[in-house]
Amino acid sequence: MPSETVFGVAGQSRAGAAGERNRRLVALWLFAVCFMIWVMVGIGGYTRDAGAGLSIMDWDPIIGTLPPLSDAAWNKLFLLYQTIPQYHLEHQGMDLAGFKTLFWPEYVHRLWGRLIGFVFFVPLVAFTVTGRIEKRLIPWLVLLFILGGLQGAIGWFMVASGFDPNSVAVQPARLSLHFCFAMFLLIAILWTALTVLRPQAAPVARAR
Amino acid sequence: MVAASFCLAVTMFAGTFVSGTHAVDVYNAATQAGMGPPANYFALSPWWLNFFANKPAVLFDHQVLGTLTAVTVLVTATISLRGAFPPAIRDPALAIGGLVLLQYVLGVTALVSQLMDAGVAHQLNAVLLLASLVWLLHGLRNVAAR
Numbered sequence: 404m405p406s407e408t409v410f411g412v413a414g415q416s417r418a419g420a421a422g423e424r425n426r427r428l429v430a431l432w433l434f435a436v437c438f439m440i441w442v443m444v445g446i447g448g449y450t451r452d453a454g455a456g457l458s459i460m461d462w463d464p465i466i467g468t469l470p471p472l473s474d475a476a477w478n479k480l481f482l483l484y485q486t487i488p489q490y491h492l493e494h495q496g497m498d499l500a501g502f503k504t505l506f507w508p509e510y511v512h513r514l515w516g517r518l519i520g521f522v523f524f525v526p527l528v529a530f531t532v533t534g535r536i537e538k539r540l541i542p543w544l545v546l547l548f549i550l551g552g553l554q555g556a557i558g559w560f561m562v563a564s565g566f567d568p569n570s571v572a573v574q575p576a577r578l579s580l581h582f583c584f585a586m587f588l589l590i591a592i593l594w595t596a597l598t599v600l601r602p603q604a605a606p607v608a609r610a611r
Numbered sequence: 612m613v614a615a616s617f618c619l620a621v622t623m624f625a626g627t628f629v630s631g632t633h634a635v636d637v638y639n640a641a642t643q644a645g646m647g648p649p650a651n652y653f654a655l656s657p658w659w660l661n662f663f664a665n666k667p668a669v670l671f672d673h674q675v676l677g678t679l680t681a682v683t684v685l686v687t688a689t690i691s692l693r694g695a696f697p698p699a700i701r702d703p704a705l706a707i708g709g710l711v712l713l714q715y716v717l718g719v720t721a722l723v724s725q726l727m728d729a730g731v732a733h734q735l736n737a738v739l740l741l742a743s744l745v746w747l748l749h750g751l752r753n754v755a756a757r
Contacts, residue, residue: 589741
């Protein structure tokens with residue numbers, strides 16, 4: 404197709420070979436983040452469908468990275484779970500093994516969220532220091548990183564609504580907010596990655 | 612194109628409430644509940660609450676919007692594939708066409724089977740469809756800006 408050659412040349416005309424390599428690297432990194440967000444949607448969907456989202460009653464972005472490591476720690480967490488309405492209304496008499504099946508999906512969901520933040524932040528710093536990212540892009544990416552942190556806070560805002568009296572699940576409106584914000588982040592990061600990869604729009608003429 | 616994007620966004624938004632309220636529970640193969648318009652659509656008041664909290668209504672909204680989205684996305688894919696566009700545009704056009712069909716099948720499967728894994732697959736495929744539409748829109752951004 405003749406327009407394809409035009410497309411390829413247009414993308415490379417300004418930047419040299421090194422610039423081209425840098426752009427590909429940055430785009431690859433952002434695509435990897437998009438893939439991680441997609442996986443996150445799967446973990447989150449599973450957590451929601453399994454009704455496991457209320458199994459961790461606090462939000463410790465740093466300390467919460469580690470799961471319970473001793474029987475005492477497990478029991479403490481389980482006793483805490485026994486104070487919320489979901490336990491009394493749906494899981495009365497559940498044993499520790501049963502509790503663990505609720506704990507792990509929620510824990511993995513939160514851990515994966517931290518990991519996405521890590522995979523976003525470390526290359527952002529590294530690429531900034533080595534000058535691989537266009538300067539005008541840096542404030543935008545820093546903003547996206549902060550909004551990613553906000554998504555974690557929205558997640559906790561959502562989970563907290565599940566502890567209300569007589570509640571066995573989170574408020575649907577907050578679940579919707581958490582999912583829609585994830586989609587906003589995905590679209591923003593994907594669009595950025597595509598634009599880094601192909602800075603100039605394809606000179607497409609509509610055929611008629 | 613804009614219509615397809617708008618439809619997909621609204622359908623996914625409505626879908627979050629299907630998930631949030633567990634509206635698939637309404638489905639019953641014997642009584643055909645959960646298929647077609649519910650008798651008590653405006654059971655809750657104020658009226659707008661039905662869009663978010665009335666399970667049969669929430670489920671029905673998502674089905675209607677999903678059907679509308681499938682049609683607009685398929686039209687968009689057809690138009691994009693029939694135009695003389697480079698592969699950078701034809702590839703995502705093909706992707707949205709295929710993914711939207713798969714999405715419809717997964718949606719019906721999730722409803723009829725009541726399996727939570729089918730629901731998760733339906734949700735994951737929705738994100739792939741969304742990403743492919745973003746990919747297509749990005750490829751066409753100078754056409755759209757004209």
